[in-house]
Amino acid sequence: MSNKGFKKLAAAGALFFWSVAAWAEFKLNLQTPNTVLGEKIYDLHTIITVICFVIFVGVFGFMFYAVFKHRKSVGHKAAQFHENTAVEVAWTLIPAVILVALAVPATGTLITMRDSSEADLTIKATGYQWKWGYDYLKGEGEGISFYSTLSTPRAQIDGTDVAGRNANPNYLLETDTHVVVPVGKKIRILTTAADVIHAWYVPALAVKQDAVPGFIRDTWFKAEKVGIYRGQCAELCGKEHGFMPIVVEVMEPAAYTAWVGAQQKKAVAAKVDPEKTWTLEDLKAHGEKIYAQNCVACHQTTGMGVPGAFPALSGSKVVNGPKDDQIKLILNGKQGTAMNAFKHLSDVDLAAAITYTRNSWNNKTGDATAPAEVKALR
Amino acid sequence: MSAAHAPTHDHGHDDHHAHKPSGIMRWVASTNHKDIGTMYLWFSFTMFLVGGVMALIIRSELFQPGLQIVKPEFFNSMTTYHGLIMVFGAIMPAFVGFANWLIPMQIGAPDMAFPRMNNLSFWLLPPAALLLIAAQFMPGGGAGVGWTLYAPLSTQAGPAMDLTIFAIHILGMSSIMGSINIITTILNMRAPGMTMMKMPMFCWTWLITAYLLVAVMPVLAGAVTMTLTDRHFGTHFFNAAGGGDPVLYQHIFWFFGHPEVYIIAIPAFGVISQVIPAFSRKPLFGYASMVYATASIAILSFMVWAHHMYTAGMPVEAQLYFMYATVLIAVPTGVKVFNWVATMWKGALTFETPMLFAIGFLFLFTLGGFTGLVLSIVPVDVQLHDTYYVVAHFHYVMVAGALFSAFAGIYFWLPKWTGRMYNETLGKWHFWLSLVFFNVTFFVQHFLGLAGMPRRIPDYALQFAEFNMISTIGAFGFGLSQLLFLYIVINCIRSGEKAAERQWEGADSLEWTHLPSPAPWHSFETPPVVK
Numbered sequence: 001m002s003n004k005g006f007k008k009l010a011a012a013g014a015l016f017f018w019s020v021a022a023w024a025e026f027k028l029n030l031q032t033p034n035t036v037l038g039e040k041i042y043d044l045h046t047i048i049t050v051i052c053f054v055i056f057v058g059v060f061g062f063m064f065y066a067v068f069k070h071r072k073s074v075g076h077k078a079a080q081f082h083e084n085t086a087v088e089v090a091w092t093l094i095p096a097v098i099l100v101a102l103a104v105p106a107t108g109t110l111i112t113m114r115d116s117s118e119a120d121l122t123i124k125a126t127g128y129q130w131k132w133g134y135d136y137l138k139g140e141g142e143g144i145s146f147y148s149t150l151s152t153p154r155a156q157i158d159g160t161d162v163a164g165r166n167a168n169p170n171y172l173l174e175t176d177t178h179v180v181v182p183v184g185k186k187i188r189i190l191t192t193a194a195d196v197i198h199a200w201y202v203p204a205l206a207v208k209q210d211a212v213p214g215f216i217r218d219t220w221f222k223a224e225k226v227g228i229y230r231g232q233c234a235e236l237c238g239k240e241h242g243f244m245p246i247v248v249e250v251m252e253p254a255a256y257t258a259w260v261g262a263q264q265k266k267a268v269a270a271k272v273d274p275e276k277t278w279t280l281e282d283l284k285a286h287g288e289k290i291y292a293q294n295c296v297a298c299h300q301t302t303g304m305g306v307p308g309a310f311p312a313l314s315g316s317k318v319v320n321g322p323k324d325d326q327i328k329l330i331l332n333g334k335q336g337t338a339m340n341a342f343k344h345l346s347d348v349d350l351a352a353a354i355t356y357t358r359n360s361w362n363n364k365t366g367d368a369t370a371p372a373e374v375k376a377l378r
Numbered sequence: 379m380s381a382a383h384a385p386t387h388d389h390g391h392d393d394h395h396a397h398k399p400s401g402i403m404r405w406v407a408s409t410n411h412k413d414i415g416t417m418y419l420w421f422s423f424t425m426f427l428v429g430g431v432m433a434l435i436i437r438s439e440l441f442q443p444g445l446q447i448v449k450p451e452f453f454n455s456m457t458t459y460h461g462l463i464m465v466f467g468a469i470m471p472a473f474v475g476f477a478n479w480l481i482p483m484q485i486g487a488p489d490m491a492f493p494r495m496n497n498l499s500f501w502l503l504p505p506a507a508l509l510l511i512a513a514q515f516m517p518g519g520g521a522g523v524g525w526t527l528y529a530p531l532s533t534q535a536g537p538a539m540d541l542t543i544f545a546i547h548i549l550g551m552s553s554i555m556g557s558i559n560i561i562t563t564i565l566n567m568r569a570p571g572m573t574m575m576k577m578p579m580f581c582w583t584w585l586i587t588a589y590l591l592v593a594v595m596p597v598l599a600g601a602v603t604m605t606l607t608d609r610h611f612g613t614h615f616f617n618a619a620g621g622g623d624p625v626l627y628q629h630i631f632w633f634f635g636h637p638e639v640y641i642i643a644i645p646a647f648g649v650i651s652q653v654i655p656a657f658s659r660k661p662l663f664g665y666a667s668m669v670y671a672t673a674s675i676a677i678l679s680f681m682v683w684a685h686h687m688y689t690a691g692m693p694v695e696a697q698l699y700f701m702y703a704t705v706l707i708a709v710p711t712g713v714k715v716f717n718w719v720a721t722m723w724k725g726a727l728t729f730e731t732p733m734l735f736a737i738g739f740l741f742l743f744t745l746g747g748f749t750g751l752v753l754s755i756v757p758v759d760v761q762l763h764d765t766y767y768v769v770a771h772f773h774y775v776m777v778a779g780a781l782f783s784a785f786a787g788i789y790f791w792l793p794k795w796t797g798r799m800y801n802e803t804l805g806k807w808h809f810w811l812s813l814v815f816f817n818v819t820f821f822v823q824h825f826l827g828l829a830g831m832p833r834r835i836p837d838y839a840l841q842f843a844e845f846n847m848i849s850t851i852g853a854f855g856f857g858l859s860q861l862l863f864l865y866i867v868i869n870c871i872r873s874g875e876k877a878a879e880r881q882w883e884g885a886d887s888l889e890w891t892h893l894p895s896p897a898p899w900h901s902f903e904t905p906p907v908v909k
Contacts, residue, residue, distance in 0.1 A: 027828075029828050029829075030829075030830075031829060040757070041758060044757055045758045048752050052748035052751060052752065055748075056744065056748060060719075060744075062723065063722060067737070070722065070725050071729075072726040072727060076724075076725075076726050077726055078658065078725045078726040079660065079724040081663075082660070082664070082721075083665075083666075084720075087720070088664055088713070091712065095708060095709050095712045099705045099706070099708060102755070103701065106701065106755045106756065106757060107698060109757040110697060110701070113756075113760070114697070157445055158444070165443060171839055171840050172837060172838065173839050195534070196530050196531040196534060197690075199764060201830075201832065208689050208763060209691070210689050213530060213618055213624060214617075214619060214624070215618060215623070215624075217691040232830075233832070234763070236523070236528070236834045238454075239449075239522060241450075241834060242835030306449075306451070308517045309451055309518040309519060337534065
């Protein structure tokens, strides 16, 4: 079904309230779907909206006729009828029939939507405050695992770089790593979360599924065209809720295979020799990156936190106290606060982040935390 | 207690009731349904302004992309308390205010059944409101968890969350007491001859609403108490690590939350069912079917809660059931809309301010109902859930629905309450400004939601910029228009022209046919006889 009907309707509705010369830049409808299911949903939405619009015009046609013709000022005398069984039965039954007619295609689409069986590739998406983690569980690329964080520079968000923001077509919808999937394959997404509820939402792929801590939910899509599709977390998950986008990159199968190969090579290269002895400087440099990805949203680049909400690390008793206490706090989190457990990070990453915090800002402990010390306390 | 009994009370029994404490004690110690109704309405308007300022802070931040005015955590706190204050502080008390003023007058009773409990149920509200406002000043600021207070975000929140939970407990107690009072008054204190099926629709709608409140407020109290014990006493109702389930909170919350939608909407239906016949000079079409439709909506409202949770994860069978049940609500709701239009049909219509607001209600509430129908279809909802489409939908139902109906009711009954008329020209201005700015604010939000803008975000992608800017302009226009309303009401009370006993020729309930304007202190000292 074409979307002409809806466009007309939307434009008519909007024009009712004001008129604007250039409608082209104002998006009035759902994003162009990139899946067969998405097209079905698109059409379903169009059908329902058009039916509603027709009934709306009908009912209020009567009302406005009465408003203009049955007014006292034109001398209309009030009739005194107050019931009519036939009419009342009709306007109870007819809507019921229309609703049943609507429920039929909705049921079909829903059943297709929920059938995630026989997927070609299964990816687990884990919501964290505030980023997404992805694990390729089954299918080509099995074993690939990475995090995906907002890559829009803070300066564009806080307004120090407005020109940069205005020139950035993907403002707030860009991440450092993309979820790469092959075109035309059924991709099953398992959602879960580490802390609070998040939701994995990519409009053009017609998926939205809550990610509930401690539970696994699933959804699926099969992209029809290659390209980059952008979405966002859709469930309020704390202060950075608006800043954890999702970017899905759909590739030709050959390109996907090449990507998988590259990722696997990268994983081997990045594999840290467990015997490696880390210097304080190495740890600090690596730790700065880990801090920027995981800690900075609350504790801030200055290490000063947000007074009242998130404690400062600079000058903190914990950070300047015994190492073990700090390691335990980071591994297990602090119950009843926004400080979550960070067990999911590797020993090296945690040791690096801890070393960084203990030797930055006003903190000058001068000690390095070895990955083995973290491992011992897990 | 004896101190409250001044010696002047040693009069004959008959004039005993005419005495009231003066000054502030008149209000603090009031057991009079009119004074308590007045307090409810002023309290509600005050909260409406507080919640409105919060809305304007939200809209200011969203005027442009980027973070300009507030920090994200404060933004989240504003969305949370805007919702809580508007729902529990503004809209619900407004309709309880109407109930207090009108039910005794419409059924021919002298006052409410339990006047002292009535006093208590009002005076619980200010402390609850203070707790909600004090929450903003707790360490870490207000709880930025959304008005739905979803766990586990709410178990993670700071001490503001505890204040919020206690506020909800208190508000719940107030609502339950108010409801018991309303049910008892309607069932026991009707004048001779005022059978149930002769009651004005407004009384019927409140009777049904009161039952809904008694049924679901304890459920909400349970949900927030479980959150409280999860936070402080080591329980794990909503913590998967301890064997709980975060989604359990949502089920309990929405078992309260969906009937709550009708707790707000049904009294609004009642007001509209009084106003439209009065200005159509024609009896309400299908009175009996209206009663049955309202009762059906109330009963169905208990069976559809999980349509707020289509993306939370549930078996496909459950999704199908909740979709069918939700769609079913469109039938009785449709009956009501058709009945109102049929009431206007072949009437002798005039368009004073109450009627304008009632027509505005009818038109826009129906639009909100239709977007609700769109959202009831699971596959479509999966695209629109937690986007601005939902924000637009429920503001059509809550603002253009409940609030417009409250305005209609206030303009309609002000002459009876105060004995004075409001300024009709200004009233019409208030209507048209509200109508235009409401739509400028919220109609565009449908497009934002369709394009994929999630709700509760303090900053957004550039593609959403134009509509957000329009929406913010509309919001300020709408907010400022409400100051005109305040002026109109004060002007009416202080210097309005004298109102007639039956100010509206088409109004036919007892308060218009049997009582002078303003209505006497104890509405009916001897019950009228209803034919």
